Amino acid sequence: MRVVRGAFVRRGDVGQGVLALEGVGLAAIAEAVGTPAYVYSAGQIREQYRTLERALAPVPHRICYSVKANGNLAILALMRSLRAGVDIVSAGELARALAAGFAGPDVVFSGVGKTAAELEAALAARVGLISVESEEELTLLAELVRRSGVGAAVAIRVNPEVTVETHPYTATGERGKKFGVPYDEAESLARRAAQTPGLSLVGLAMHIGSQLTHTAPFVDGTLKLLELVDGLRRCGVETLTTLDLGGGLGIRYQDSDRPPDAAAFADAVLPHVAASGLTVVVEPGRFLVGNAGVLLTRLLYRKRSGGRVIAVVDAGMSDLLRPSHYQAYHEITVDGADGRPREPCDVVGPICESGDFFAMGRNLPRLEVGDLLAVGGAGAYGFVMSSTYNARPRPPEVLVDGDRFAVIRDRETAEDLMRGECPDPAWVRRGRADPRTHRGEGGQPHGGVPR
Numbered sequence: 001m002r003v004v005r006g007a008f009v010r011r012g013d014v015g016q017g018v019l020a021l022e023g024v025g026l027a028a029i030a031e032a033v034g035t036p037a038y039v040y041s042a043g044q045i046r047e048q049y050r051t052l053e054r055a056l057a058p059v060p061h062r063i064c065y066s067v068k069a070n071g072n073l074a075i076l077a078l079m080r081s082l083r084a085g086v087d088i089v090s091a092g093e094l095a096r097a098l099a100a101g102f103a104g105p106d107v108v109f110s111g112v113g114k115t116a117a118e119l120e121a122a123l124a125a126r127v128g129l130i131s132v133e134s135e136e137e138l139t140l141l142a143e144l145v146r147r148s149g150v151g152a153a154v155a156i157r158v159n160p161e162v163t164v165e166t167h168p169y170t171a172t173g174e175r176g177k178k179f180g181v182p183y184d185e186a187e188s189l190a191r192r193a194a195q196t197p198g199l200s201l202v203g204l205a206m207h208i209g210s211q212l213t214h215t216a217p218f219v220d221g222t223l224k225l226l227e228l229v230d231g232l233r234r235c236g237v238e239t240l241t242t243l244d245l246g247g248g249l250g251i252r253y254q255d256s257d258r259p260p261d262a263a264a265f266a267d268a269v270l271p272h273v274a275a276s277g278l279t280v281v282v283e284p285g286r287f288l289v290g291n292a293g294v295l296l297t298r299l300l301y302r303k304r305s306g307g308r309v310i311a312v313v314d315a316g317m318s319d320l321l322r323p324s325h326y327q328a329y330h331e332i333t334v335d336g337a338d339g340r341p342r343e344p345c346d347v348v349g350p351i352c353e354s355g356d357f358f359a360m361g362r363n364l365p366r367l368e369v370g371d372l373l374a375v376g377g378a379g380a381y382g383f384v385m386s387s388t389y390n391a392r393p394r395p396p397e398v399l400v401d402g403d404r405f406a407v408i409r410d411r412e413t414a415e416d417l418m419r420g421e422c423p424d425p426a427w428v429r430r431g432r433a434d435p436r437t438h439r440g441e442g443g444q445p446h447g448g449v450p451r
C-alpha cells in the first residue's frame with residue numbers, strides 16, 4: 001500500500017492497506033460525512049509550521065499564514081494557536097481572521113485591488129501592516145487615514161522583476177505583472193509614503209509567485225529589496241523594521257518534484273537579511289497546509305471509451321479546480337486496493353465539461369464501483385477555489401487530530417445555494433430596490449419590464 005504524500009501515516013490500528021490520516025481511517029470519515037469531502041491533518045500542519053519556525057530562527061521573524069490557501073475558521077484557529085499571524089487579501093479574509101480570534105496587529109493586508117471600503121475596514125481593525133501596491137492606492141489610503149484619524153503602518157509591495165519557474169498563472173514577481181510597484185518606481189513611492197502624515201513606512205514587501213521550486217528567485221528578490229532599503233536609509237528614512245518576503249515555497253505533489261525545504265530556503269535567504277536588522281515576514285500558504293489535506297471521493301462508474309478506461313467519481317472540478325485550471329498533478333490513492341493489478345485510467349468528475357478531470361492516463365489499481373479515492377495535496381487552494389457550478393453543494397471539511405476527527409464545515413445544501421435569490425423579481429424603473437422587500441423607492445412594487 002502506498003501512502004498518500006505527507007498526509008498519511010500507516011497505523012496498525014487502522015489496518016493494512018487502509019488509508020488513514022493520522023490515526024483515523026478515511027473510510028470511517030467517508031462513512032460519517034459522505035463523499036466528496038475535504039479532510040485535513042492538524043498534526044501535519046503543526047509539523048510544517050514548526051519546521052518553518054525552526055528554519056527562520058536565526059533572524060527575527062513572523063510567519064503570517066496566507067488565508068487564501070485555506071481559510072476555514074478551524075484552520076485559522078489552529079494557526080493562531082501556533083502563534084502565526086495572517087496574510088489577507090480582502091475584507092472577507094479580514095472578517096475570517098478576526099472571527100478566528102486574530103487581533104488586527106496580527107494581520108498583513110496585501111492585494112492589488114483593495115477597495116476604499118476594504119482599506120477602511122483594515123484601518124478600523126488596526127491591521128499590523130498594509131502592503132501598498134500602487135501610487136493611487138497610496139493616495140487613497142492617505143486620504144482615508146486623514147479622514148478617519150487612524151494611522152497605518154505600510155509597506156510598499158515591490159515587483160522585484162525576477163524570473164520564476166512556475167505555472168504562468170502563479171508567477172507574480174516578473175516585469176509587467178499586475179502585482180506590486182515596478183522596481184524602478186518603488187523607492188520614490190516609498191519615500192512619498194515615508195513623508196505622508198498618518199502613515200509610517202515600516203517595510204518593503206514582495207511575493208514573487210507560488211509553488212516555487214528554486215531558492216534563486218527568492219534570493220534575487222530579497223537582494224533587490226535590500227538595495228532599496230539601503231537607498232531609503234541613505235535618504236534618512238529611519239522607520240524601516242520589516243522585510244516581507246511573501247509566500248511561494250513549493251511542496252511535493254509528486255515524487256519528481258524537488259522543492260527546497262524550509263532549511264534550504266532559510267540558508268539561501270537569511271544570511272543576506274541578517275545584517276539589515278529587519279524582521280523577516282513570510283506569508284506561506286501552500287507550504288503549511290497543502291500536503292495536510294486530501295479530497296475524498298468515491299467511484300460512481302467505470303467505463304471504456306476509445307480504448308481508455310474512464311473512472312467517474314463523485315467529486316469534480318467544482319470541488320478541486322487545480323487539475324483542470326493549471327493541469328496540476330495530484331496524487332490519487334485508492335483505499336484497500338493493495339495487490340490489485342494496475343492500469344492507466346482517466347479519473348473524471350460528473351460535471352458537464354471535458355476539462356473536469358483529476359488525472360488522465362494515471363497508472364492506478366484497477367478501480368471498482370464504490371472504491372474510496374483520496375486525492376492528495378488538496379489542503380491548499382482546494383476548498384477555497386471550489387464553486388457550486390452545476391448547482392453542486394460544496395463538500396464538507398473535516399479536521400483530524402490524532403485519533404479524533406471533527407467536521408469543521410458542513411456540507412452545503414441546495415437551500416444554501418439558493419439563499420438570497422428571488423424567483424419573482426419586482427422590477428424597478430429607477431432608483432434602488434430595497435433588497436429585503438424587493439420594493440422600489442416609495443415602497444411601491446413596480447411591475448413590467450425595465451426600460
Ligand code: LLP
Nearest residue numbers: 066110207210211247248283284285286381
Ligand atoms: N502572499 C501573497 C501576497 C500571495 O498572493 C500568496 C498567494 C501567498 C502569500 C501565498 O502563497 P503560497 O505560499 O501559498 O504559494 N491558486 C494557485 C495559487 C495562487 C497563489 C496566490 N497567491 C494554486 O492553486 O496553485
